[in-house]
């Protein structure tokens with residue numbers, strides 16, 4: 001075992017947060033019964049927040065971001081996870097309370113590790129990552145509220161983002177007619193390739209009036225944006241429709257009143273992936289690696305090395321990234 005490991009570390013110097021690639025001694029890794037040699041991680045919006053020292057995500061500094069990781073067990077005290085097992089880790093405290101996947105090594109409680117599903121490579125699993133897991137939770141929520149493909153359109157906001165693009169693909173693959181909402185005029189064709197039947201600009205959905213209800217257009221929704229966009233979607237949802245709310249890139253406030261709920265019976269389903277119960281988590285990964293497995297994952301990913309994530313962070317915070325960014329942590333010599 002090496003004495004130290006390479007990682008992307010966020011630190012504080014006085015009032016200033018700085019971040020970059022460095023080496024840290026193995027002894028600084030947190031306790032846990034499984035040590036993983038990380039092969040791939042990914043860049044989520046939450047990671048970009050952690051990478052800039054946002055205290056709501058990076059609870060204490062110094063910190064290593066990375067809410068997703070995939071790699072190989074190199075030390076273990078658990079019989080169910082022997083050395084050599086390939087594993088995928090997403091959510092819980094990873095990359096938030098605990099140092100995450102933007103590092104060559106990761107030590108975690110073994111129950112956080114999922115054996116790599118047979119049908120997915122580690123790189124595919126990280127292309128899906130928390131984003132795909134969240135999109136799948138949205139699909140489960142919409143379906144469990146009884147919304148079926150013949151009921152009407154599913155709107156996906158922030159459609160070119162990690163969660164959004166995988167939601168477009170997932171709902172389309174399950175027979176829904178997906179309307180993708182995006183601020184990127186140059187990505188409409190790409191969204192159609194993913195399965196969107198229609199692509200519209202944000203301004204066509206965003207309503208800044210104080211009207212309590214809008215003309216009803218959506219049987220269901222995946223909202224990755226929050227704020228006024230989420231409110232607009234809820235106000236425009238059909239009778240008995242379901243809106244799965246998972247994001248906050250457009251702000252945390254929700255300018256709504258109760259009328260969509262009491263006059264149209266709209267359901268607002270909250271989606272929380274970090275602490276999704278274990279049994280449901282396993283069911284979702286099973287679906288994502290079998291009947292819900294997204295095809296052509298390569299179309300949706302950009303692969304960068306660990307020393308390139310610093311360039312991705314400001315772009316994802318500015319809403320400029322499309323699809324999933326997978327981080328190749330292991331180097332050619334590994």
Ligand code: NDP
Nearest residue numbers: 045158159160161162163182183247248249271272273319
């Ligand atoms: P990305 O940055 O990949 O995608 C966000 C997308 O939202 C952008 O690509 C852009 O898409 C759109 N967007 C960005 N800024 C704005 C804005 N001001 N107004 C409207 N649209 C905007 O992020 P992720 O997919 O990783 O995450 C999306 C959201 O979901 C984040 O808030 C994240 O924290 C949350 N999330 C929540 C989870 C949960 O468990 N609840 C789990 C995972 C993510 P376009 O240009 O196409 O409009």
